[in-house]
Amino acid sequence: MNPKKIVDNVYWVGAIDWDRRLFDQLIPLPQGTSYNSYLIQGSDKTVLIDTVDPAMTDLLLGYLKHLDVTSIDYVVTNHAEQDHSGSLPQVLAMYPNAQVICTTKCKPMLADLLLIPEGRIRTVEDGETLSLGDKTLQFIYSPWVHWPETMVTYLKEDGILFSCDFFGSHIASSDLFVENEAEVYQAAKRYFAEIMMPFRAPIQKNMSKIQDLAITMIAPSHGQVYGNPEFILEAYRDWVYGEPKNLVVIPYVSMHGSTKRMVEYFVGALMDRGVKVQQFDLVGADLGEMSSALVDAATVVVGTPTVLVGAHPLALYAAHLVNALRPKAKYVSVIGSHGWASKAVEQVSGILSNLNAEMLEPVIIKGFPKEADFAALDRLADQIAEGGRS
Numbered sequence: 001m002n003p004k005k006i007v008d009n010v011y012w013v014g015a016i017d018w019d020r021r022l023f024d025q026l027i028p029l030p031q032g033t034s035y036n037s038y039l040i041q042g043s044d045k046t047v048l049i050d051t052v053d054p055a056m057t058d059l060l061l062g063y064l065k066h067l068d069v070t071s072i073d074y075v076v077t078n079h080a081e082q083d084h085s086g087s088l089p090q091v092l093a094m095y096p097n098a099q100v101i102c103t104t105k106c107k108p109m110l111a112d113l114l115l116i117p118e119g120r121i122r123t124v125e126d127g128e129t130l131s132l133g134d135k136t137l138q139f140i141y142s143p144w145v146h147w148p149e150t151m152v153t154y155l156k157e158d159g160i161l162f163s164c165d166f167f168g169s170h171i172a173s174s175d176l177f178v179e180n181e182a183e184v185y186q187a188a189k190r191y192f193a194e195i196m197m198p199f200r201a202p203i204q205k206n207m208s209k210i211q212d213l214a215i216t217m218i219a220p221s222h223g224q225v226y227g228n229p230e231f232i233l234e235a236y237r238d239w240v241y242g243e244p245k246n247l248v249v250i251p252y253v254s255m256h257g258s259t260k261r262m263v264e265y266f267v268g269a270l271m272d273r274g275v276k277v278q279q280f281d282l283v284g285a286d287l288g289e290m291s292s293a294l295v296d297a298a299t300v301v302v303g304t305p306t307v308l309v310g311a312h313p314l315a316l317y318a319a320h321l322v323n324a325l326r327p328k329a330k331y332v333s334v335i336g337s338h339g340w341a342s343k344a345v346e347q348v349s350g351i352l353s354n355l356n357a358e359m360l361e362p363v364i365i366k367g368f369p370k371e372a373d374f375a376a377l378d379r380l381a382d383q384i385a386e387g388g389r390s
Contacts, residue, residue: 013063015056032172042132054086078164080109105149144202159216169223252303258337306338
């Protein structure tokens with residue numbers, strides 16, 4: 001495969017990872033991913049924007065050879081994480097005169113993670129520009145999107161925002177540009193949920209820093225290039241600024257059927273009241289899909305049986321994940337059953353300390369649910385329906 005031209009003298013020279021199914025030994029990749037590196041050939045200077053994951057270094061170097069790139073002046077490192085910067089040592093070895101450009105916080109990270117000599121690194125300030133002759137780069141700090149050292153790079157003359165992880169999606173595709181917006185929307189939403197959602201406040205600030213740029217394309221580090229940037233910008237405005245929807249996310253686990261029966265009844269009660277629901281059986285659930293659902297959810301209800309007087313370990317894991325992702329949810333609750341005693345509510349509510357959410361009256365029952373227990377679930381459904389419409 002050859003490098004892909006974006007505009008005159010700007011090329012995609014990254015790598016498509018069709019077969020990768022787990023990121024950071026944590027995040028499922030049902031559609032694979034890509035590691036996007038971009039070459040910009042100005043009239044005076046040549047720049048590489050980011051590199052690729054170390055496993056695919058040969059692809060990047062092969063593209064540079066194919067384009068007959070004999071000299072690179074600068075390698076812009078928007079982010080120190082290895083899926084972006086992992087090929088940096090090999091690129092610097094191949095181009096001994098190249099300088100690394102990064103933020104002040106990124107410099108020590110590159111030294112720590114990749115042993116890049118300090119003499120090869122040039123730091124830039126927020127808003128600083130760099131002339132390539134007929135092209136100009138502007139570096140814009142974007143801290144905590146999603147590490148403290150991140151920045152984005154704007155190519156002024158062509159209006160291209162090289163956005164790093166900002167606006168990315170884990171999706172492997174032979175298309176350089178987004179063609180199926182519906183498919184990419186779901187992949188980008190999942191990516192936002194798993195990686196960006198905990199940093200909504202910093203993202204709000206960083207979106208305001210780019211709002212006045214004349215952006216014609218967005219070229220992220222993962223996924224396809226947005227030829228219609230307003231598509232992903234509008235999606236981010238909703239995910240970051242928008243109010244949560246009238247949606248209840250129910251992660252649950254059941255050992256002997258009691259909690260499952262409660263969940264089934266509760267889901268029906270919510271649907272009867274016009275409330276949208278997404279339930280996830282934690283034994284086999286895709287946690288990426290659950291995370292994506294949390295982007296919109298106004299309410300999270302954890303369903304759990306009791307194990308040794310506490311919540312089931314899978315329910316505790318789900319609660320930890322929800323707490324780490326910090327969704328916009330306004331309400332949380334717990335439903336479940338026990339044989340003789342339970343501290344599930346105390347455990348789950350204690351874990352969800354990052355959420356600015358109200359704890360609605362839990363429904364914890366003894367044994368299999370009875371009429372009074374179903375009535376309690378109806379009352380909880382009423383509370384959620386009233387809150388969801390407020």
